[in-house]
Amino acid sequence: MRASLRINPIACEAHGLCAELLPELIRLDDWGYPIIDESEVPADLIGLARRTVDACPTLAVLLDEA
């Protein structure tokens, strides 16, 4: 199973929770908006990635699981 992470940049309001919860995959730019350098989520991080999706106050973190 492959899972990839992306941000809906229109919905994102730079709360920054995602980078707190998933620093392995998400860092913040100079204005607090998330940068995802590698969108593919390793198997051992999928649980955390799902939690991050749920935690985002604006539901801007998208996890495409296929």
Added chain:
Amino acid sequence: MSVGDGGHHGLPRLLAGLEPGGGAITLSAHARVHGPLPNIAPHQLIEEVERSGLRGRGGADFPTARKLRAVADRRRVGPLIVNGSETEPASAKDRLLLGRLPHLVLDGAVLAAQAVGASEVIVKVGDGALDALRALDGAISVRDSDRVRISVVAGPEGYVSGEESAVVHYLNSQVAKPTLVPPRPFERGYRGRPTLIQNPETLAQLALVARFGSRWYRELGTVADPGSALVTITGAVRAPGVYELAFGTSMSDLLAAAGGPSEPLQALLVGGYFGTWVDASAAVGLRLAREDLRSVDCSLGSGVLIALGESACGLHESARVITYLAEQSAGQCGPCVYGLRAIADTVAALASGVAHAGERDRVLRWAQEIRGRGACHHPDGAVRFVESALRVFGGDIESHRRGRCGARPAGLPLGETALAPPRLGASERPAARTRRRVAR
């Protein structure tokens, strides 16, 4: 009927019906120049377009046949949308086509609509494009044999409102801002239906391919880039305007078509404001071909070529353009809103000599981080422009820091001149010399 009969040889093709006096061509004159609208089966048209190698002329350069197929393969197809927004400030080709040769574009729109199973055509233009609106109204009122309904919608003219998803968004809900893709318009567009969106020039080319065939189309151009293209040439040339040229034409012949440079050139901006600056010495060896342009990290984009004379300051002009692009953000995505503003401010500071040369590295880091992080490609195009500006004009940063910039404004067209045809040759400008200017 079989395609491939007749057709005028050489250039002009698209602009063959252009009357010197101005004004829109009549339907009868249009039929005299190009012949009647061909009766061609949908699959046959798509195959012919595929063989022609036609690619989209709105900037994305996508193979037109693939786009047609993507929609034709779906059910409940929505209207075909002619994207005549032309929000690139320096570009004038789409308004020229819609305002002077509306029937050729509408022919292409009707043919493409039938090919993908659309029963309606909507032409979207900027609400300031009065010539285009007038010509379209006149043209539609005399076309009575079309099997699809054609309507015109005028909308806002901001830079990002011409982006495909923004056009659909505007037609759906009067909001001229891009939406998150996927889904793309061909998957879910106008009222949720699969929607084909094409640039006016693409459709005009398609109308000729449908009439005269792919072999005729390939008589001009190169194997990889067949056919002709409309290029808006402006800046430091003697006769700025829209020219139809064959792919494969050299940059120096392109400039010669526009009367030649009005002064020695230092750089060319290829592809408009989402495009790339190329040093003049590197540019003259290039041809109008994807392969050549790619070698200097360029693409033809929406077909804009801006010549910058040696008397102008590339840093300063680039600061103006990036400031404009930052202001044109739809304001939806953080990286675009804050990132482009920061980049614009810093480039302006570099141009006015108040920023340390090290700030350049910060701009380059921001540019890298911003790329790909907007819902649309506005930030991507803007940072590509900035990176090329720093590459080509970066050497001037130190001299600006020491207060040395003897250049005068080249007056690259920005939003405020969007309605005027490109002119603004640097030589026609007052020779105001300032030692040190602050970007606005």
